[in-house]
Amino acid sequence: MSAIPPRKVRMDERDLMILQHVARHRLTTCAVLHRICFKDLKRNAVVKILLRLCRENLLQRFPLIYPEVYFTLTAKACQLLGGLSTRSLPLGPQSLPSELAALYYCVCGPRYHKRLSKHEVQQMFPWFPKPSNHEIYSVDSSTNEDSVLEWIRADLGGPSHHIVRKTHRRLQSIVDSENALAALNRQEFRVVFLTATPEKASS
Numbered sequence: 001m002s003a004i005p006p007r008k009v010r011m012d013e014r015d016l017m018i019l020q021h022v023a024r025h026r027l028t029t030c031a032v033l034h035r036i037c038f039k040d041l042k043r044n045a046v047v048k049i050l051l052r053l054c055r056e057n058l059l060q061r062f063p064l065i066y067p068e069v070y071f072t073l074t075a076k077a078c079q080l081l082g083g084l085s086t087r088s089l090p091l092g093p094q095s096l097p098s099e100l101a102a103l104y105y106c107v108c109g110p111r112y113h114k115r116l117s118k119h120e121v122q123q124m125f126p127w128f129p130k131p132s133n134h135e136i137y138s139v140d141s142s143t144n145e146d147s148v149l150e151w152i153r154a155d156l157g158g159p160s161h162h163i164v165r166k167t168h169r170r171l172q173s174i175v176d177s178e179n180a181l182a183a184l185n186r187q188e189f190r191v192v193f194l195t196a197t198p199e200k201a202s203s
Contacts, residue, residue, distance in 0.1 A: 011058075018049070019058060019073065023081050024115050025103045027070045027091065036107050062090045070100070095134075098154040101194040102136045105152065113138040113150065125149045125188070127179035138192075148188055155195035160203040167191060 011019070017037065022028050034046045050071060053059040058077040061069040073081070075088040091099055106113040115138050116124070121131040124139070128149060131137065136152040153167055171191075175181045183189055195201050 014049070015053065015058070018053065019077055019081060022059065022071060022073050023078075023083055023087070024117070025106065026087060026099045027072050027096075027103065029064065029068065029070050029100075029103075031068075032103060032108060060088070064100075070096075094156060097156055098136065098152075101154040102138070102152045105192070105194055106138055112141050114141040116149075121149065125183070127177070127183045128189070129174060129177045129180055148190060150190055150192050152192045152194060155193065155200060160200060163193070 018028075018033065021033070021037070030043065030046055030050060033050070034041070034043050038046050038049075050059060050061075054061060054071075057074050058080075059071045060074050061071050064070045070091075072090070073083070073088050075085045078085045078088050102115065106115050115136070118131045118133055121128055121137050136154075138150045138152060139148065140150065153163060155163055174189075175184060180189075193201065
């Protein structure tokens, strides 16, 4: 008895666009996709598209704030896109708010900021020493500032001095490089702090 060959995955341009969006940002929500990609569709239509991709084992959903959910790639989708299968794991209690904040900053603000992979950081900013898989980077692609690397830091609710102290330690390791220090002096790098209130931002 011969084995049944696996069914080929058929994706149209819209499906591929959604998967590439999730691959770049690690997660997405129905509200975000509706806002940035499908303004001409009703929200229910966007929900149906996402649920179909879940049935086809390309996306998976996890609880966010009830009744909302967030979507990530599956291991199957990671393989199709040539990405790491670890991107298919649910996000932890620190990475989830950080990634969600970065998603909204990049695609839902007044200007579009392109989220960068570690490889893209190395290509575009060779002076930047050892970009981390756990850090979030972007560039402002709506202006001529695409030569400025942004390091996104999300406030997770602790005291303001805590995130500043951790950021300062990382910056000290960056400026140990002569090329990085020169880039900093040319204002080709900035830290972006994301927080929920004007009072916290001020502190």
